[in-house]
Amino acid sequence: MSSSKEKRVPQDRPSPDNHRPSAGVTVANVVRGGLMGLAETVPGVSGGTVALVTGIYSRLIASAKHLTDVPRAVVLRSDWRAQIRQVDWWLLIPVAIGMLIAVFSIAGVMETFVTEQPVYSKALFMGMIAASVAIPFLEVRPGDLDGGGAKGRAAAVFAMMAVAVFVLTSLPRSEIADPPLVLVFCAAAVAVCALVLPGVSGSFFLLVVGIYAPTMAAVDDRDLQYLSVFALGALLGIVTFVRVLEWLLEHHHTTAMIAAAGLLLGSLRALWPWQTDEGGLMGVGDDWPGALGLFVLGAVVVGLVALVQHKVYSTDAEASVTATP
Numbered sequence: 001m002s003s004s005k006e007k008r009v010p011q012d013r014p015s016p017d018n019h020r021p022s023a024g025v026t027v028a029n030v031v032r033g034g035l036m037g038l039a040e041t042v043p044g045v046s047g048g049t050v051a052l053v054t055g056i057y058s059r060l061i062a063s064a065k066h067l068t069d070v071p072r073a074v075v076l077r078s079d080w081r082a083q084i085r086q087v088d089w090w091l092l093i094p095v096a097i098g099m100l101i102a103v104f105s106i107a108g109v110m111e112t113f114v115t116e117q118p119v120y121s122k123a124l125f126m127g128m129i130a131a132s133v134a135i136p137f138l139e140v141r142p143g144d145l146d147g148g149g150a151k152g153r154a155a156a157v158f159a160m161m162a163v164a165v166f167v168l169t170s171l172p173r174s175e176i177a178d179p180p181l182v183l184v185f186c187a188a189a190v191a192v193c194a195l196v197l198p199g200v201s202g203s204f205f206l207l208v209v210g211i212y213a214p215t216m217a218a219v220d221d222r223d224l225q226y227l228s229v230f231a232l233g234a235l236l237g238i239v240t241f242v243r244v245l246e247w248l249l250e251h252h253h254t255t256a257m258i259a260a261a262g263l264l265l266g267s268l269r270a271l272w273p274w275q276t277d278e279g280g281l282m283g284v285g286d287d288w289p290g291a292l293g294l295f296v297l298g299a300v301v302v303g304l305v306a307l308v309q310h311k312v313y314s315t316d317a318e319a320s321v322t323a324t325p
Helices: 023-040 047-053 057-075 080-086 089-116 118-132 134-138 150-168 181-195 202-209 212-221 224-251 253-271 288-323
Strands: none
Touching: 023 047, 023 089, 047 057, 047 118, 047 134, 047 253, 047 288, 057 080, 057 089, 057 224, 089 118, 089 212, 118 134, 118 253, 118 288, 134 253, 134 288, 150 253, 181 202, 181 224, 202 212, 212 224, 224 253
């Protein structure tokens, strides 16, 4: 008989046996991956935010950590097969497929939308991110902020993360027509870290260092040399960073969630619809009615996704409890 006081497991943690999901869940994971890929093509929007909103964030980070442990296990001649078994392949593969489909099919369209409709695109994405700020707070476990100045420390972390991203997104932007491959490699190593950080946009970092447009063009044109160098840099970045993030989620989950909320709040600066070409803030323009409508639409979409996700997990949890002998 299970105890009524057993430790609560976060909603997005995988079951211990990583059992094969239904076809519907697999399709949903492909869609989640597609949304993450779409987000990563938009400056100011993070794929990590999508993973957080759709409830797969912790599972993705845990699986990525086990995957990056495989080469280390091979070198040390330890049980690398155990690391392979710990990877949630039923989640990772569909998400990866969805991301690849989205990036290679939508990159050109998204670049056009972002560059030709800056006010409306930013307003839409700003609404989505604004609504997402609340999501990490829903992951804070009951009692984690009780006593010992925990709430004060959480507020300090929240504020520091928000200010840090606000400053980052205030940096002037430029564009490099033909970036050197060394810059592409280094920029990819940093930008891919934003893939797993809610609120930090890898595309926006590429925009700041001046290689956003060349990267999107390389994806659209299937420039294999450029993409290979970018992929190697991204691999280096993800291997070195994901271990730290997984440790934080495991040992300081609440602090990590509070920090994620701060990152999301600070990233709103990048998505203010009325900006100069260099990123300076401007006053509200005459096209504000359309921008406001898209802002509301973006917020509603995220709210609906979060609501559906909550209901799905609640249903799965009830079914799991019912099936437990």
